[in-house]
Amino acid sequence: MGTKKILIADDDEGIVDAVTMILEVMGYEVAYTYDGGAVIDAVKDRPDLILLDIWMSGHDGRDICRQLKGDPQYQEIPILMISASRDIRQSALDAGANDFMEKPFEMDSLLDKVDFLLN
Template sequence: MAAATILVIDDDVDVLIILRTILNEAGYQVKTGKDVTAVYEIEKDPPALLLIDNWLEGKTGHDICWQLKNDPRTRSIPVILISATTKLDETARRCGADDYICKPFDLAEVLRKVRSTIV
């Protein structure tokens, strides 16, 4: 059985490295992107999960999530927002995200939320 693919989008290279490392070690295939362009091909090769920073250059993660969740072709892709934003729980709920992770994050919490989101 092939490993589930997770797409991680964050403009902080250190966050990308940390998430890619822990998710790879947990057995997931990880693709990364530093900006909104990483979602352009999501319909052609949908990941099992999208982890996306709420504040990206050019577009917010919650706007991207809202668009994905309102498109029949991508609405089933689980999305977890990641941010240091206050009231991230409310933002995630409003845009239809499946969950959220507050920065700074606990690595065990990240893995727990990823595992519970990818069914």
């Protein structure tokens, strides 16, 4: 099986840069978008996992998550939702996210969740 592809959708360039660097060092292929409106198009490249921020550039990641999980073509792709607000964990899971992380997070915790969701 080839390299696992991860899509990062977050409007925080610092987080995208740091997470991209770590994931690439770990051997993953990484794509990203800073625009919530571009997530659905980016998913057409069939990532193996999506890291999705809840609030980005006027889009609610929970709506994006519901849309992807409601589409038979994409519903099997695991989604790890990320937010600076821990009080929306349950709403992220209710939207269909496979897991949730609160910002800021430890890279080791992120890698553990990525590994778990991909295997």
